[in-house]
Amino acid sequence: MVILRPTPESLDTDVLIIGAGPAGLMAALTLSRLGIRVKLLDRRVPGETAGQADGIQPRTMEIWESLGIGAELKAVGSHIHRSVMYVPNDDGSGIKEASQTLTLPLDCTPHPYTLCVASSMTEGMLIRALAERGVIIDQPFVPKSMQIVKTEDDARVSYVEVTVAGLHEDYLRINGVRQADRGKLIDIPEAVKAGHVIRAKYVLGCDGARSWVRKAVGIALEGETTDLVWGVVEFTPETNFPTMRASNVIASPLSGGILHVPRENDTARVYIRLRRDPNTVAEGETQGSASQDSQEKIIESIEKAFLPYTMRLTNVTWCNEYKVGRRVASAFSSANCVFLLGDAVRTHSPMAGQGANGAMADACNLAWKLAYVLQGRANPDILDTYEAERRAHAMELMKFDRDIFEAFRPGVFTADAYINVRDQKVMFMSGVGVKCESRLTVPDRERVAPGLRIGERVPWAGITRHSDWTPSNLLDLMAYNGHFKLIILPGDIRDPLVAHLFSAFSWKLVESLRKDVIKFLDIFTVLDVPKETSCEGLHLPPAFRITENVYADEDGRGQAQQNGRLYESLNVRPDRGAAIVVRPDGITAMVTGVRAEYVDGIVKYLDAL
Ligand SMILES: Cc1cc2nc3c(=O)[nH]c(=O)nc-3n(C[C@H](O)[C@H](O)[C@H](O)COP(=O)(O)OP(=O)(O)OC[C@H]3O[C@@H](n4cnc5c(N)ncnc54)[C@H](O)[C@@H]3O)c2cc1C
Incomplete structure (x- = not known):
């Protein structure tokens, strides 16, 4: 909703960021690095985890380096250089190794591997980098209402007014309020400890797949629901499986398609396609835990999938089942002053390890443009290029996600089919080959340097x-x-x-x-x-x-x-x-x-x- 008001003497901040996951944290860090005032709020209690992303792609590590961060995670995380494919063995009683490959060509990036670390570690690093810059997250806070305000004396000038509510941590703890339900507490006096209005030049909706900001500006997510249900488990393996330090794609005759990734401290994560009726699982419920019964079945299927090797899942720290929609927002911004980033703007399966990486890339794409406008170095219409560039990425990701999902479909899943899809898109997956095209990228019509890919990041040379x-x-x-x-x-x-x-x-x-x-x-x-x-x-x-x-x-x-x-x-x-x-x-x-x-x-x- 847009209203008219006199021009205020000053605003509370340049940019208000709602949601402190990978998108919000990266947006806050990049903007503050460029001298922009930011406020960042999240409904989580400090220390509470939310995201599940563990696969960090090469381009994200390059971006971290350009910000002077990331070394600590590279030191502790698991580096996946090697991918191994397993297929059914000759008598169908288990699996055998079929082929192996490098995760990425060695000559395209200083980090030719996927870095696997818990999302809490990635977020922790970004939070520490922000704290060093004096930026702290207001939490637990939720937004109550939002209005886009045009100033009476100049209708071209606008700002956003957001009413927010701070929540009592004790209330959340005693009543066990789930993260997803915290927005509903705004009218319960015992739950709310403070409320105030924040006036910001820009608002960034970094509040995940069920974004409040997106709904507040009336933007829809458009797309489809997938019909495949996945299980995911994090655990410490006890095993004689020979390639535990590689990522393994397994076509098991007993359990179907499996993806294994090694993690920090000799732990592991495994994804398994479940033979479940998709109608029994709610879309996007990625944070919770599966029922005890489902957990036992998931663990049993995974242990069977590794036969004839022994695989025992000990110290299971997370086990869930989920179904993911494949959707892209109908618009990435509203009135050129509210922008959506990360899962708020696109959702897809986690199979290719792209969501958090894409969320951080969104932030890097938008932050410098916002800074240029706020500092009077660019016209506000430069902000249109955010959607032009990132929508193209989202659409390509949807197609890739569909292809990789289909490759895992029971009956058609083979190691070759998976490798085919992967090989075609390996540079896109790494982030290194993602292309930006908008009025900010000018094709090399005179062929001054035909080997240069305009719109991609500078070559590693x-x-x-x-x-x-x-x-x-x-x-x-x-x-x-x-x-x-x-x-x-x-x-x-x-x-x-x-x-x-x-x-x-x-x-x-x-x-x-x-x-x-x-x-x-x-x-x-x-x-x-x-x-x-x-x-x-x-x-x-x-x-x-x-x-x-x-x-x-x-x-x-x-x-x-x-x-x-x-x-x-x-x-x-x-x-x-x-x-x-x-x-x-x-x-x-x-x-x-x-x-x-x-x-x-x-x-x-x-x-x-
Ligand atoms: C099982 C699984 C595995 C995955 N693996 C990978 C992987 O390997 N690599 C990868 O790149 N991606 C992966 N992903 C995807 C990744 O987790 C998401 O894409 C990523 O977290 C999106 O970041 P985000 O900041 O946009 O949103 P989120 O991480 O969802 O963060 C949103 C933030 O907003 C806050 N918030 C939400 N609503 C409100 C509100 N109303 N008020 C205040 N705060 C609010 C939340 O508390 C949260 O902190 C995986 C996902 C799943 C489910």
Whole structure:
């Protein structure tokens, strides 16, 4: 509902985030890193767990690195490099190994594996990173009502007013109120300890699949209910199964399709497709526990599935059965001031380990755009690109989810069918191959660098800093600091003409860019020369930071050292060079030649944000 009010003197916060799961925590962290005031609330009591995501994909680890976090989880989590497929053995009494493969090609990312850690550990890391920035979660809090307010003097200016209620932890504990039921307590005086109004420029609905925010702005989830019921168990295995440190996909003649993933501290999680009537299981009830009877059946089926190996499930910490809908929101935002992220905007099966990863990617995509608008560096219509880019991802995910689900259908499930689906989508699953397409990504029509995938994150390519020979990588330069990056590949500057053209380009660039744009632009140069080459003849403006930001296209150390791989992989034309504009979220946005006549294109792009 939209109402008119006088312009307030000030707002309580720039961005109010409702829900502190992976989407909300990442949104709060990225926004606060960019200097945006945030408030974050959640209906959970501190320390109470909610999410179940344990598979962290390579692109998420890269994003964490760009924020300076993640090392602690990589140290404790289980790294899944190896995937093994099992099929029925010859007499159908159990299983035998059929094939094995790498989880991911080794040369596409510094983290070619899935990291498996409990979701509470991932959330804990994000909460600690937020606390270091002075951001704490208001909890247990629930929203009561929300209004979009237009100001009377300028109808284009709006903000959002949300009435929230703090809940008594004792009331929740004594009455055993489930997380899903806490929103219903707002009219029970004994349950509510405080209520107040928060006025924010933007509200982010990060409140999960049954999002209150989504319903409050009248956005529907559209899609289908799947007819397959899954069981999931977390436990400590006692076993002689030979590939416990790999992820295992098992086509058991006795129990059907099984997916096993190793976890931290020698624990494990197993998903099993259950022969249950889908009508007996409620959609989206992923947090609870299965009945004792169901748990016993699930555990028995899993133990049987590993025959002829012994598998005993001890110390079972979670066992549930669930059915998931495959749905995408009809809109990702309302009135350009309420945005939906994560499960609030799409739901699907957890089979491919995508939900939490996608939720965190949503946050990274949206946060810098919100920061740019709030800081007056971009027009509000840049926010439309959030839906354009993330809806395409959601639709591709739905298709992938359908394919992988169908691969597990009883009767048709084979290791080959699974591998087929997986192999086709391995880069998408890893997050590394997810593409953003909107007005912010400009196709390379002149084929300046045909090997560059515009709309994907910058390639993982080893380089060497020219001044001190420090080995580095293009990805290492992509700090999530709110700055655009310009990666310039001028060519072989030992050729005086190339050096001259590069110099002319560089001076025209800094003269043409507005001061407030150049302040938020990090310029890096990668030369197509060995690192020993002298740069004395290069005459570049100070913004090019020749000591810190000039690199040689030289990968590796010692004998393994190789020159020219980046230029070669991007297919950069030696007569033109390439200047790659990269967005603050590490996504390549456009590429031009390194000649003075191309500067206007770069300036126009950055001016038109
Ligand atoms: C069994 C299982 C396994 C999975 N495995 C993986 C995996 O390996 N990898 C992966 O990426 N994903 C996985 N997922 C999916 C993943 O858990 C979700 O996609 C992810 O948690 C979504 O994050 P989110 O922040 O959008 O929502 P949630 O994690 O649901 O967080 C929503 C938050 O909002 C709060 N909230 C909700 N309503 C309100 C309200 N009215 N007021 C205040 N607060 C509210 C909740 O308390 C919660 O903290 C799995 C899911 C399941 C069920």
